[in-house]
Amino acid sequence: MAAHFGRRLRKGAATTAVAAAAVAALSASQAPDATAGAPGRQTAAGSSSAPDVSAAPDDSATGNSPYYTALPPLHSPSPAPATGAPATRGPSEAGIPATVLDAYKKAEAELRDSKPGCNLPWQLLAAIGKVESGQARGGQVDAEGTTYSPILGPVLDGNGFAHIGDTDHGAYDGDSRYDRAVGPMQFIPSTWNWAGRDGNGDGKKDPNNIYDAALAAGHYLCRNDWDMSTGAGLRSAILSYNNSQDYLNTVLSWMEYYRKGTHSIPDGTGTLPSGRSDDTPGAGPGPSPSGPSTPPGTHRPSRPSKPAKPGKPAEPGGGSTTPPAKPTPPSKPAPPHTTPPTPTDTVDHLEDADPGDLTAMAGHAFARKTEARAETKDGKPVAKVRIRFTITGDTDAVFTGGEKVATVVTDATGTAVAPQLQAGEKTGDFTVRALVAGRTITALDYKATVTPRAADTVVRTGDTPLTCVPGGEFADQVEVKATYKGAVADKVAATAILIKADDDPTENDKGPYFKDADGKPVRTLKDLRTDAKGLLKLPKLYADDTTGTFLLRITTTGGATLTVELKVAAADDTTADDTTADPSPSPAA
Structure with a gap:
């Protein structure tokens, strides 16, 4: 109870002191191009790429699952010592298990080469790893970076959490009915299916391996050409991971804390943070880094009220008694509150907004872009709907930016235009599939073809x-x-x-x-x-x-x-002959 009270107190007071300070510091140091947007958010000047707070849960990395809410200490950790200087350990919160820390730094190095415009700092991955799983449960990983046991979030069955039906037949989360967030970076299976990476070079993409998960998280954060050195890009990326303002503030706080100094600790010696986003009655859903299907504090049964002690009714002065009041007839129940449908709820189907040939030569860009139009049952366009385009099939073609998945919001005409396709060297057919994020409706498939390089x-x-x-x-x-x-x-x-x-x-x-x-x-x-x-x-x-x-x-x-x-031809071996020479007359004697 004391721990629970302390967590709630920190969320009220410390969030103001630490999270607000971190946000302000980052805004001043990283976002010269940021302007005030919606309350609690910032967007790049002139940009419309601010995250949509009504985004479907399966349109985020974690499905908006529960997360740890503990904030870093108010005092800063000791900075890392210079080479050759004696090591000075900071607070325990500043220590990151050695293998986990190595995974974050390797992911940063890989993205520095593959996506230099993203400017992803490893401290951002460390901050997300802290709130998602407590740095893989304090570094409970083997030498290859795989957790000793799977880290599973709660069942996303809609009962206090998001409702996401099974998408992986239980391959990642062991649940063939509903999805669960998996691994130290808490990816839901449907996201890992396209975002997963092989970070340790073993030929597998394992969400429970910290090297694979950290690299996947980095690519996920950088997928929309967001620049982590700007406030707008950083906020958009974090909110795409888990669409919660509290989550954003918590991650920013830990990121700023790690930037001031951290140190490596032996694997398995870290501690789990205190407090969970699903630990307070009425709190919204958030990621659960580990534990049973229903984490502590979720769906607590209400305590029965104590029966009143028997006693006589009080008598008013004057010796008279007041007759009991007539029972009030029950009032008619209020009509149930109905939530108006979101634009996504009204979509009935997708239409190809620009039919035509989708062909490109190997190594060249496709001239035509895939366009999908969201429509109601009676054919009316639906704006502000997230359409997810996914490249499937045996191909090395990618969207601009090197990704195989792109999410685009429909415009006023209900149309979403996918980024330009870039053909690789592998020839043949593949498919671009369009889906409505957050809805289960028939997908719209586009056949694309890559032809061999040619000359005329x-x-x-x-x-x-x-x-x-x-x-x-x-x-x-x-x-x-x-x-x-x-x-x-x-x-x-x-x-x-x-x-x-x-x-x-x-x-x-x-x-x-x-x-x-x-x-x-x-x-x-x-x-x-x-x-x-x-x-x-x-x-x-x-x-x-x-x-x-x-x-x-x-x-x-x-x-x-x-x-x-x-x-x-043979060489000309004819030579001049004295007998064939031109006889010129001799001069007169």
Whole structure:
């Protein structure tokens, strides 16, 4: 009881002192571009990307599950000592288990390379890990970073928490009826399915591994090109993780605390924070880092009231008695309170807002974007609805920013336009699937195709005649340049064949030839590819004893063809002869 009272007192007083101070400090130091937005929030000047507080729970990393509410101490931790200086330990709250701390720093380093514009600090991951799971239950992880036992949040069955039906058949959370947040960073299975990463290089994406979970959390926070060095970007990212203003304040407080100094402690020696967001009657749902399906403090049975002691009714003065009042007839029950439907509730189906071909060449951007329009049952557009676009299938295509998932809010016409698709090197078909976040309605699938890199023109880079004597080698190598619609055609596949005739493209068995690795004659070269400048330089050519004019044909993917003449002729060995010299008359004697 004392601990519970202390937590509530801290939430009232300490939140004002610590969280408000952290928010103010971060606003001043990180967000010069931030302007006042809705109460308790800030948005970038001129931006409309402020988080929507009515976002569906499954549109966040955690499903808005419970979290730890304890705030850092009011005094700052000791800063990390300089190299060679004796270590000075700060408060226990400043210590982070060694493996957990290593995972946060490695995730920061990876994102510094893959998404430098995000500017993700490891202290943000540490702050989220603190409130989500108490740093993996105080560092209860093995040498590979996997928790000794799964960290599961409460059952998201709508009973005091969000309602999220099973999406993983129990693969991650062991529950085939409802979803539960999983692991040290508390991902719900539907989010982990696309956001999961392999952070420790073991070939698996395990939400209960701190390296995998920390890297996934970093990519999740950076997915919308948010810049963590700005106040607007930082707040949008944190609120997308768990859409709660209290959650935002708590994470910011711990982030600022860790920035002032922290230290590594042995794995397993950390302690769980006190207080939970689901520990106070009437508190909203929040993440539960571990424990049973229903964490302590949730759904407490109300205590029965004590029966009144029997006694006589009091008699008023004057000796008279007041007759008992007639019972008041029961009033009619008030009509039940009905919550007006949200825009998301009114969506009946999705329509393709821009039908057409969705094709791109490998390595190029798709010219057309996927557009989905949310409509009611009678076909009216619905604005302010979150549409989630997901790339599925065997493909390396991504949206702008390198992600395979993008969530876009519909505009006044009910239309959501996904970010531009960027084709990878893998060719073939894949699918872009559009879903309404927070609703279970039929998905809208777009078929997309990646075609091989191609060229429509190929020309020689020089015009020197290619000649050789029988049994010799050509002095010049053949070099060509490929283009597509006037632009450089890089990495385009090509073949080179010495053919019999212009109208007979079969391989010639005599005349010029290339050499293989063993020095044997080869007259067909496959698997050639242009370089980054669209150039292709063939190996040296040699001649046998056959003289004449021969043809080399170069063909690229896309149908570009070039035929080059090769001449093999004997050297001119005719020399001047005295008998054939021009007899000029001798001068007169």
